[in-house]
Amino acid sequence: MSSIPSSSSGPLAGVRVVDITAVLMGPSATQMLADLGADVIKIEPPGGDKTRAIGPMGDRKMGPIFLGANRNKRSVVLDLKVPEGRQALLKLAETADVLTYNVRPAAMARLGLTYEALRAVNPRLIYVGMFGFSQHGRYAPSPAFDDLIQAATGVTAAMTAASPDGTPGFVPLNLMDRSVGLYAFGVIASALYAREKTGEGQRVDVPMFETMVPYVLGDHLYGRKYLPAQGDFGYPRLLSSARRPFRTKDAQVCCVIYQDHHWRAFLGILGMGDLYETDPRFRDITTRTAHADELNRFVEKHLAERTTAEWQQLLKEADVPVFPAHTFETLLEDEHLQDIGFFRDEExxxxxTVRETAVPSEWFGTPPQGYRPPPALGQHSAEVLAEAGYSPAEIDRLVQSGATHLS
Incomplete structure (x- = not known):
């Protein structure tokens, strides 16, 4: 791990990450590292990460999307397009454990920041790129955004198939960015473990397209998993246009009537217990999956006959999974999250004051502690450059050259 002392705590205390990523995929991965104690040094261009300007407080370069992906990090401004900025980056890499980036590799090559260049200054460095496509195929030079990868991996096709009127659409989340960021977090942790065994760093590429193809096809390859095919694409339960929170007399509720005992219990509540034995659609998980759309509509019809509170009580007593459908507003008021102090106010x-969420993993041996607010642009430039060995006069010259900026 880094030879520079760390004041942080947690399972990754002592790990230093030089983070050149921006927007969401890379920053979400490095925030997970930072949450667990890594010292993440966020390298930003003079204009800052573009997400700083999105939404309220964007005029102050502290928008909500930025705040949501950059806590527990330090911000250093470096213009990597000028020699002084590139040299400073190489200096920081000398004592880093990990370097992350999410521009295309060709852009890193233009900056003179290839793996070979970084390995020359630190053979133990783990060099992790997050970008659109594997560099071994024809899509290698193509740019990628969340919407494009949703379309490229068939997510939009699944949304179209599940839509009651066949309207195409995107999942209204940055699903690809956040999912690949989560995978990259695990990859980085694995690479750190491998280095502990080998003593050597390495380059690792995490392409979005190839990461998300098995993510989608794990559900929807379905009958085409076999050669020859044993059916068509698409997991019927997930593609049912009636798969949604169900309307009750007074609100909406989600229930998953899935296992054999769930269906026996639900039909019993309805006074229709005999259907489990007499209606072949209910026979087992295979037949229920084949008739997913019909059975979802069956559930929908009967849930409308009672209130949400009534269904919660009846289904919980029958050990059928049930949960009211939260809105964004009611999610913030969730009693369980209040029990565990999941939301907290931070300055x-x-x-x-901003609303923060807790680190979701709960550690009983090396718990991460403390909180570092998302940084202002260049807030830690002088501090981090001094740690790298730059004198005050040298830092002043970097400022004068435009290579860095001090907040």
């Missing part, structure tokens, strides 16, 4: 200099 961010220059912004005010």
């Amino acid at each position: 961010v200099p220059g912004v005010g």
Whole structure:
């Protein structure tokens, strides 16, 4: 791990990450590292990460999307297009454990920041790229965004198939960015473990397209998993246009009537217990999956006959999974999340009070502690450059050259 002392705690305390990523995929991965104690040094161009300007407080370069993916990090401004900025980046890499980036590799090559260049200054460095496509195929030079990867991996096709009127659409989340970021987090942790055994760093590429293809086809390859095919594409339960939270007398509720005992219990509540034995659609998980759309509509019809509270009580007593369908607003009021103190108020200099979420994993031996607010642009430039060995006069010259900026 890094030879520079760390004041952080947690399972990744002592790991230093030089993070050149921006927007969401890379920053979400490195925030997970930072949450668990890694010292993440966020390298930003003079204009900052573009997400700083999105949404409220964007005029202060502290928008909500940025705040949501950059806590527990330090911000250093470096213009990597000028020699002084590139040299400073190489200096920081000398004592880093990991370097992450999410521009296309050709852009890193133009900057003179290839793996070979970084390995020359630190053979133990783990060099991780997150970008659109494997560099061994024809899509290698193509740019990628969340929407494009949703379309490229068939997510939009699944959304179309599941839509009651066949309207195409996107999942209204940055699903690809956040999922690949989560995978990259695991890849980085694995690479750190491999280095502990071998003593050597390595380059690792994490392409979005190839990461998400098995993510989607794990559900929807379905009958085409076999050669010859044993059916068509698409997991019927997931593609049912009636698969949604169901309307009750007074609200909406989600229930998953899935296992044999779930269906026996639900039909018993309805006073239709005999259907489990007499209606072949209910016979087993194979027949129920084949008739997913019909059975979802059956459930939908009967849930409308009672209130949400009534169904919660009846289904919980029958050990059938049930949960009210939250809105964004009611999610913030969830009693379980209140029990565990999941949301907390934190002060961010220059912004005010923000709502933060807890680190979701709960550690009983090396718990991460403390909180570093998302940084202002260049807030830690002088601090980090001094740690790398730059004198105050040298830092001043970097400022004068435009290679860095001090907040």
